[in-house]
Amino acid sequence: MNTTGATIHAVTGAFGYAIFRPALLFGKEDILINNIAWALRRLPVFGVFGNGQYRLQPLHVGDLTSLAVEQGKNRPTTR
Numbered sequence: 271m272n273t274t275g276a277t278i279h280a281v282t283g284a285f286g287y288a289i290f291r292p293a294l295l296f297g298k299e300d301i302l303i304n305n306i307a308w309a310l311r312r313l314p315v316f317g318v319f320g321n322g323q324y325r326l327q328p329l330h331v332g333d334l335t336s337l338a339v340e341q342g343k344n345r346p347t348t349r
Contacts, residue, residue, distance in 0.1 A: 290338060297331040 296303040310316055 290334060292329045292334055293326050294328045295331050295334060296328050303328065 294302075306316075
């Protein structure tokens, strides 16, 4: 586990918080994803730089909000 992962693990364990760190969000009107989809539909080839094994995984904004709401409901209340 790297330093960032250890810090997140310590914070979530000590305080009971969920930390969301999406690297790339996309949605219905997203320019980046729509441009990639346009290129894939119209061009005979699509370049992928490097070896194609990316650690970056896009996340739909609706999935992130659903996850956040679910975590909020599961969080114990303190008074």
